[in-house]
Amino acid sequence: MKAFAVDRYQKQAPLRLAEMPTPEPHEDEVLVEVHAAGVNLLDAKIRGGEFKLILPYRLPFILGHDVAGVVVKVGPRVRQFKLGDEVYARPDDFRIGTFAELVPVRETSLALKPRSLTMEEAASIPLVGLTAWQALIAKANLKKGQKVFIQAGSGGVGTFAIQLAKHLGANVATTTSTANVALVKGLGADVVIDYKTQDFEDVLRDYDVVLNSQDGKTLEKSLRVLKGGGKLISISGPPDPEFGKDIAAPGFVKLVMRLLSSGVRRKAQGRGIGYSFLFMKANGSQLREITRLIEAGAIHPAIDRVFPFESTNEALAYVEAGRAKGKVIVRLK
Numbered sequence: 001m002k003a004f005a006v007d008r009y010q011k012q013a014p015l016r017l018a019e020m021p022t023p024e025p026h027e028d029e030v031l032v033e034v035h036a037a038g039v040n041l042l043d044a045k046i047r048g049g050e051f052k053l054i055l056p057y058r059l060p061f062i063l064g065h066d067v068a069g070v071v072v073k074v075g076p077r078v079r080q081f082k083l084g085d086e087v088y089a090r091p092d093d094f095r096i097g098t099f100a101e102l103v104p105v106r107e108t109s110l111a112l113k114p115r116s117l118t119m120e121e122a123a124s125i126p127l128v129g130l131t132a133w134q135a136l137i138a139k140a141n142l143k144k145g146q147k148v149f150i151q152a153g154s155g156g157v158g159t160f161a162i163q164l165a166k167h168l169g170a171n172v173a174t175t176t177s178t179a180n181v182a183l184v185k186g187l188g189a190d191v192v193i194d195y196k197t198q199d200f201e202d203v204l205r206d207y208d209v210v211l212n213s214q215d216g217k218t219l220e221k222s223l224r225v226l227k228g229g230g231k232l233i234s235i236s237g238p239p240d241p242e243f244g245k246d247i248a249a250p251g252f253v254k255l256v257m258r259l260l261s262s263g264v265r266r267k268a269q270g271r272g273i274g275y276s277f278l279f280m281k282a283n284g285s286q287l288r289e290i291t292r293l294i295e296a297g298a299i300h301p302a303i304d305r306v307f308p309f310e311s312t313n314e315a316l317a318y319v320e321a322g323r324a325k326g327k328v329i330v331r332l333k
């Protein structure tokens with residue numbers, strides 16, 4: 001099969017379009033014929049070697065973390081899926097590889113594709129949808145009437161997280177640049193801060209939850225817009241000791257995580273704020289909940305551009321440039 005592979009860790013190095021062996025699904029996996037694959041910054045970061053400590057992939061490997069497609073083979077222990085099912089998923093770490101004609105996915109990480117979505121739309125959902133779900137519901141326990149600040153509302157995570165937070169009944173503030181103000185308002189954001197002309201720290205007060213996806217300076221400022229008892233959840237680092245435990249990292253990696261996050265944890269503690277780092281995980285049952293919200297019309301996909309499969313490197317470069325409005329997809333079928 002055709003696939004885009006990483007041969008060595010290097011920033012901005014093009015992926016190699018290669019002829020690879022057809023993958024064999026494990027007993028608890030199905031083989032998915034890929035119709036569309038979502039592109040994520042995580043792909044660029046892994047290729048650049050930024051995640052080597054957390055996710056030590058053996059080279060060469062196929063990149064890609066989001067898939068929508070059709071089940072073409074079923075492992076003997078799979079119970080919930082059959083040949084021909086239209087499905088979508090964020091495959092598990094170490095089983096990624098959706099920039100390919102076929103990818104095996106664990107049954108427990110898979111869900112039926114929302115009927116109302118095209119394959120391209122479905123491929124835009126899993127990684128960012130699960131990230132928003134795990135941050136706002138699993139970690140923050142966001143409730144009706146609470147105030148949440150979601151940074152970068154026009155990005156892949158932001159476009160989904162704003163809609164999820166509104167569905168939960170929260171009051172949503174977000175940041176974006178002038179050109180995307182209408183987009184985030186259309187998604188339901190109540191307070192929109194144009195970061196080109198305003199500093200969010202001057203506008204926001206007493207927030208219950210912040211979803212941080214930007215740099216260290218933004219993380220530090222976020223502490224000052226939260227109220228005592230509030231929650232700061234960061235998806236862009238620094239990782240905390242809890243995360244080290246979660247992934248059973250070796251001792252020295254745990255120590256690095258403890259040191260990297262000691263500053264923000266200390267400042268958060270001083271203000272009575274809970275700090276936590278989130279690295280999203282594959283999860284089929286949460287994805288089924290997301291399917292229900294999409295089919296009920298509560299959440300709509302936000303797609304910026306669709307590239308043909310042959311242009312996967314261009315798609316990745318577009319995402320890396322940091323200006324995507326919603327998601328970027330590569331189409332195979």
Ligand SMILES: NC(=O)c1ccc[n+]([C@@H]2O[C@H](COP(=O)([O-])OP(=O)(O)OC[C@H]3O[C@@H](n4cnc5c(N)ncnc54)[C@H](OP(=O)(O)O)[C@@H]3O)[C@@H](O)[C@H]2O)c1
Nearest residue numbers: 041131152154155156157175177213235278279280323324
């Ligand atoms: N830990 C995890 O599990 C996890 C999961 C998903 C993503 N992430 C991380 O979260 C971050 C966001 O991911 P993403 O997929 O949403 O990224 P993305 O879609 O590539 O983000 C692009 C968007 O960010 C906006 N943006 C750029 N600089 C901004 C700023 N200073 N303030 C506000 N908005 C800004 C851009 O809007 P303008 O063009 O208007 O500037 C653009 O719409 C990345 O670092 C990613 O690696 C982590």
